[in-house]
Amino acid sequence: MTTFATKFLKSARVIAADLRxxxxxxxxxxxxxxxxxxxxxxxxxxxxxxxxxxxxKWEAVNHLDKHLEAFVAKxxxxxxxxxxxxxxAQAREIILKIIREKNAQVIIKSKAMTSEEIHLNxxxxxxxxxxxxxxxxxxxxxxxxxxxYHIVFPSMHLTRGEIQELFQxxxxxxxxxxxxxxxxxxxxxxxNKYLAADIGFTGANFAIAETGMISITENEGNARxxxxxxxTMVSLLGIxxxxxxLEDLALFLPMLATAGTGQQLTCYNxxxxxxRQPGEQDGPEEFHVILLDNHRTELLADAEQRDALHCxxxxxxxxxxxxxxxxxxxxxxxxxxxPIGSVITPHLRGxxxxxxxxxxxxxxxxxxxxxxxxIDLHHHLLHNRRNAANEKPDFLExxxxxxxxxxxxxxxxxxxxxxxxxxxxxxxNLVKGTALDPARAWTQTRDLPPLAKESFKDWWRxxx
Amino acid sequence: MTVTLFIPxxxxxxxxxxxxxxxQILEGLGHTVVCPAEISCCGQPPFNSxxxxxxxxxxxxxxxxxxxxxxxxIGSGSCGAMVKKFYPELFANTPxxxxxxxxxxxxxxxxxxxxxxxxxxxxGAKFPHKVTFHDGCHGLRELGLKKPxxxxxxxxxxxxxxxxxxxxxxxxxxxxxxxxxxxxxxAMGDVKCASAAETGAxxxxxxxxxxxxxxxxxxSRQGKPMKTIHxxxxxxxx
Numbered sequence: 140m141t142t143f144a145t146k147f148l149k150s151a152r153v154i155a156a157d158l159r160x161x162x163x164x165x166x167x168x169x170x171x172x173x174x175x176x177x178x179x180x181x182x183x184x185x186x187x188x189x190x191x192x193x194x195x196k197w198e199a200v201n202h203l204d205k206h207l208e209a210f211v212a213k214x215x216x217x218x219x220x221x222x223x224x225x226x227x228a229q230a231r232e233i234i235l236k237i238i239r240e241k242n243a244q245v246i247i248k249s250k251a252m253t254s255e256e257i258h259l260n261x262x263x264x265x266x267x268x269x270x271x272x273x274x275x276x277x278x279x280x281x282x283x284x285x286x287x288y289h290i291v292f293p294s295m296h297l298t299r300g301e302i303q304e305l306f307q308x309x310x311x312x313x314x315x316x317x318x319x320x321x322x323x324x325x326x327x328x329x330x331n332k333y334l335a336a337d338i339g340f341t342g343a344n345f346a347i348a349e350t351g352m353i354s355i356t357e358n359e360g361n362a363r364x365x366x367x368x369x370x371t372m373v374s375l376l377g378i379x380x381x382x383x384x385l386e387d388l389a390l391f392l393p394m395l396a397t398a399g400t401g402q403q404l405t406c407y408n409x410x411x412x413x414x415r416q417p418g419e420q421d422g423p424e425e426f427h428v429i430l431l432d433n434h435r436t437e438l439l440a441d442a443e444q445r446d447a448l449h450c451x452x453x454x455x456x457x458x459x460x461x462x463x464x465x466x467x468x469x470x471x472x473x474x475x476x477x478p479i480g481s482v483i484t485p486h487l488r489g490x491x492x493x494x495x496x497x498x499x500x501x502x503x504x505x506x507x508x509x510x511x512x513x514i515d516l517h518h519h520l521l522h523n524r525r526n527a528a529n530e531k532p533d534f535l536e537x538x539x540x541x542x543x544x545x546x547x548x549x550x551x552x553x554x555x556x557x558x559x560x561x562x563x564x565x566x567x568n569l570v571k572g573t574a575l576d577p578a579r580a581w582t583q584t585r586d587l588p589p590l591a592k593e594s595f596k597d598w599w600r601x602x603x
Numbered sequence: 604m605t606v607t608l609f610i611p612x613x614x615x616x617x618x619x620x621x622x623x624x625x626x627q628i629l630e631g632l633g634h635t636v637v638c639p640a641e642i643s644c645c646g647q648p649p650f651n652s653x654x655x656x657x658x659x660x661x662x663x664x665x666x667x668x669x670x671x672x673x674x675x676x677i678g679s680g681s682c683g684a685m686v687k688k689f690y691p692e693l694f695a696n697t698p699x700x701x702x703x704x705x706x707x708x709x710x711x712x713x714x715x716x717x718x719x720x721x722x723x724x725x726x727g728a729k730f731p732h733k734v735t736f737h738d739g740c741h742g743l744r745e746l747g748l749k750k751p752x753x754x755x756x757x758x759x760x761x762x763x764x765x766x767x768x769x770x771x772x773x774x775x776x777x778x779x780x781x782x783x784x785x786x787x788x789x790a791m792g793d794v795k796c797a798s799a800a801e802t803g804a805x806x807x808x809x810x811x812x813x814x815x816x817x818x819x820x821x822x823s824r825q826g827k828p829m830k831t832i833h834x835x836x837x838x839x840x841x
Binding site: 148151152155156161165461462464465466498499500501502503504505507508521523524525526527528529532536537540541543544546547548550553557560580581583584585586587588589590591593594595596597598599600 | 610612614615616617618619622623626638640641643644646648649651652653654655656657658660661664740741743744745771772773775776777778780781782783784785786787788789790791792794816817819820821823824
């Protein structure tokens with residue numbers, strides 16, 4: 140077993156039994172579910188909208204080459220500098236180069252999962268730069284030296300009290316745990332940073348091919364300040380963020396808000412099409428867009444799982460996932476957690492190292508049902524399992540299934556196995572749940588039903 | 604009609620009453636029931652673990668046994684989904700693909716067969732208890748069976764169904780998942796049992812014995828009074 144799998148198992152074992160964690164996540168997500176369902180009901184047809192969104196994304200992803208070229212041509216025409224990064228390392232290098240050219244010291248960031256994906260903060264800190272997360276949730280986890288717990292709610296695992304303690308310790312100011320007051324404290328700390336920052340760094344939710352614009356969705360106005368105040372703006376986005384037409388946003392913005400946070404629309408949705416144009420009064424003097432591949436083209440080449448590139452990072456599959464709800468976001472050890480993370484991480488970081496995430500699922504399908512762009516998530520988990528076993532079968536597991544298949548296809552032996560099991564069960568009962576128990580994985584927490592004295596097949600035979 | 608009843612391996616070995624109830628109900632409706640003795644398992648454990656080459660011979664044997672069946676009824680949403688939904692994928696681009704598709708079309712989960720195929724909703728059953736229903740994920744999401752079990756239960760005399768908040772949340776069984784990740788599986792089961800307990804029901808009813816085996820295992824170990832029972836057993840109570 141690889142270290143990633145061992146770490147996952149170890150941490151999952153602890154946190155799955157942590158009732159406090161379970162309660163915090165459940166409370167947060169129950170509130171989310173209530174507002175989300177209300178917003179879903181406001182759609183004329185949520186199901187038709189999902190279908191339309193999936194078809195639009197299908198079109199975007201299956202003609203990505205064409206749409207990317209159109210996007211780049213348009214956004215460059217307004218003076219934006221576009222960079223292509225094949226890998227995370229290349230993307231970091233491009234960003235560091237811009238920073239050096241600008242002689243920048245302070246970088247303010249709005250929320251961007253792509254920056255987590257390329258471990259940008261570590262690289263910038265390593266280069267001696269000051270990086271400040273301006274999204275409140277991200278600001279909190281940054282103060283805690285943690286990665287985001289959830290792709291939309293980075294600090295959902297923390298209580299108000301914990302945030303108060305954190306602010307008290309790190310900012311020296313937090314008289315109460317009132318959310319509004321805590322927000323004001325963060326705001327005061329951040330305002331100065333916007334003014335001091337040399338570079339504003341953002342991600343993007345969508346990239347419109349037709350008009351050459353990126354669209355950023357947020358609730359705090361921090362992304363607007365990040366983009367507007369510093370002289371240089373840098374945006375890092377995955378190549379799959381493309382939407383073909385501007386009008387597609389009419390569907391995708393409310394859909395992202397509904398699935399992501401249970402809002403009709405998020406408070407701010409802004410489009411950026413270039414640096415400050417002649418005659419304009421605000422906006423950055425220089426605008427860089429970095430298009431990140433980082434193994435996305437490998438996913439694109441996989442016709443079976445290509446739809447995973449439809450993902451709009453709304454987090455709905457995480458919220459719906461009973462595994463995520465019980466093990467939490469940090470246990471995954473990945474940038475993208477939950478079902479979408481379990482599906483794509485093997486593509487981004489290697490199947491054999493990350494196949495355990497696809498195994499850690501009951502394949503319940505709650506994720507697929509929740510996905511607004513209809514990614515066939517739980518079946519892709521199954522496909523990852525198949526691909527992993529085909530590529531490098533586990534000797535013991537494969538042998539067990541070979542024996543199982545041999546017995547299953549020989550009714551007399553199968554019947555004998557049942558009889559032996561019946562004889563063996565009283566012995567197993569003696570060691571139930573201990574290290575000697577072959578069924579320990581089950582019996583540690585659960586009773587096993589007794590094998591019936593008369594099986595169904597016995598009954599069927601006897602009644603004739 | 605001649606109904607070919609496919610009794611899942613764990614129902615055969617652990618919960619024969621559920622299978623016997625299905626036979627009684629189908630025969631009571633005047634149908635001829637046959638049970639192919641050669642079928643042991645649908646092959647789902649290796650399939651779900653990714654070992655499709657190991658699953659295929661097991662599933663091929665099932666196909667062979669079912670090839671002339673008029674209607675196949677499976678007493679489990681999970682095994683039903685395996686045959687109905689996953690056999691065609693498992694046998695894609697093999698000589699058995701057509702047969703797999705043909706059998707998939709003729710295969711029904713037990714409650715769906717009664718309600719959707721036979722149009723039967725009233726079986727004259729009596730079960731004077733408060734119950735809550737657990738939707739097994741495969742039955743619910745792969746086969747879309749939200750309504751049939753509830754339609755049948757609504758005609759059972761004395762049965763009071765109280766829906767739990769987490770009716771559609773996975774119980775945490777998930778086949779080999781339950782053994783590979785026992786602590787996650789247990790946490791999920793605890794959430795489910797707590798939600799069921801909130802309803803004040805005496806029984807958790809489901810059309811999947813595998814989920815019930817997991818839930819009953821937890822309830823028994825924790826000394827909880829709540830019991831689990833397969834839908835077919837409820838429907839066979841007079």
